Amino acid sequence: xxxxxxxxxxxxxxxxxxxxxxxxxxxxxxxxxxxxxxxxxxxxxxxxxxxxxxxxxxxxxxxxxxxxxxxxxxxxxxxxxxxxxxxxxxxxxxxxxxxxxxxxxxxxxxxxxxxxxxxxxxxxxxxxxxxxxxxxxxxxxxxxxxxxxxxxxxxxxxxxxxxxxxxxxxxxxxxxxxxxxxxxxxxxxxxxxxxxxxxxxxxxxxxxxxxxxxxxxxxxxxxxxxxxxxxxxxxxxxxxxxxxxxxxxxxxxxxxxxxxxxxxxxxxxxxxxxxxxxxxx
Numbered sequence: 001x002x003x004x005x006x007x008x009x010x011x012x013x014x015x016x017x018x019x020x021x022x023x024x025x026x027x028x029x030x031x032x033x034x035x036x037x038x039x040x041x042x043x044x045x046x047x048x049x050x051x052x053x054x055x056x057x058x059x060x061x062x063x064x065x066x067x068x069x070x071x072x073x074x075x076x077x078x079x080x081x082x083x084x085x086x087x088x089x090x091x092x093x094x095x096x097x098x099x100x101x102x103x104x105x106x107x108x109x110x111x112x113x114x115x116x117x118x119x120x121x122x123x124x125x126x127x128x129x130x131x132x133x134x135x136x137x138x139x140x141x142x143x144x145x146x147x148x149x150x151x152x153x154x155x156x157x158x159x160x161x162x163x164x165x166x167x168x169x170x171x172x173x174x175x176x177x178x179x180x181x182x183x184x185x186x187x188x189x190x191x192x193x194x195x196x197x198x199x200x201x202x203x204x205x206x207x208x209x210x211x212x213x214x215x216x217x218x219x220x221x222x223x224x225x226x227x228x229x230x231x232x233x234x235x236x237x238x239x240x241x242x243x244x245x246x247x248x249x250x251x252x253x254x255x256x257x258x259x260x261x262x263x264x265x266x267x268x269x270x271x272x273x274x275x276x277x278x279x280x281x
Contacts, residue, residue, distance in 0.1 A: 006213035008239035013206045018078025022191045028184035033207025035177040046170035058162040063179040065155035072148025079141035082244035087260045093270045094119040095153040119266030126259025
């Protein structure tokens with residue numbers, strides 16, 4: 001719950017900074033701060049040999065997909081209500097289920113099919129493409145964020161493939177951190193906005209808060225049972241709704257609440273069915 005709360009605080013900081021800094025520049029500072037702290041830890045824990053990539057192209061695809069997913073999420077925090085962008089991100093397990101059939105050859109039972117269809121229906125209710133005026137969400141930012149959710153699912157598939165091929169977790173984490181820092185640094189040059197001291201403090205804080213959230217989430221999964229820990233990630237919906245209301249006066253409508261509830265229920269159902277499948281001999 002603390003990790004979910006800190007992830008939401010990081011998202012709120014990104015939303016606050018989005019009025020003055022491009023998303024790719026915020027990503028650069030976030031990746032740089034996390035990398036500066038984590039790289040020595042990864043090298044000490046795993047050693048240089050263990051971090052040598054066995055599947056270089058796998059890391060390239062993981063970088064491309066993961067980078068797009070993160071960049072569109074950062075863009076979404078500035079363009080959409082905080083709770084809406086958070087809820088759209090929780091659609092990732094739905095697209096992971098869809099893509100795992102053609103890309104991983106997995107068999108999907110009817111329960112997961114129903115969950116995926118219900119989750120997509122929840123997205124439609126939340127977005128309300130038929131709405132007009134103040135009740136309507138901007139369609140282009142929604143489509144951009146949803147495309148990023150799809151690429152994030154592709155990043156998860158690339159990670160799964162590399163794991164099956166013997167790539168270490170340390171190598172996957174380290175090379176994505178290095179690659180995203182370099183790529184974000186290059187892409188932010190044409191749109192660079194030199195931060196003042198307050199902006200610089202905010203950009204660095206995004207990285208530090210994200211780092212602590214990652215460490216807490218990793219520790220939770222390390223010492224606790226997945227069946228207990230995973231559902232609490234959805235606490236981010238509560239936090240983001242409260243922060244959006246208190247800071248930006250974002251009040252989700254009734255259809256947004258219904259859509260978010262359906263998305264959460266669908267995600268939990270997909271997660272539950274996947275655990276059941278792994279437990280079956």
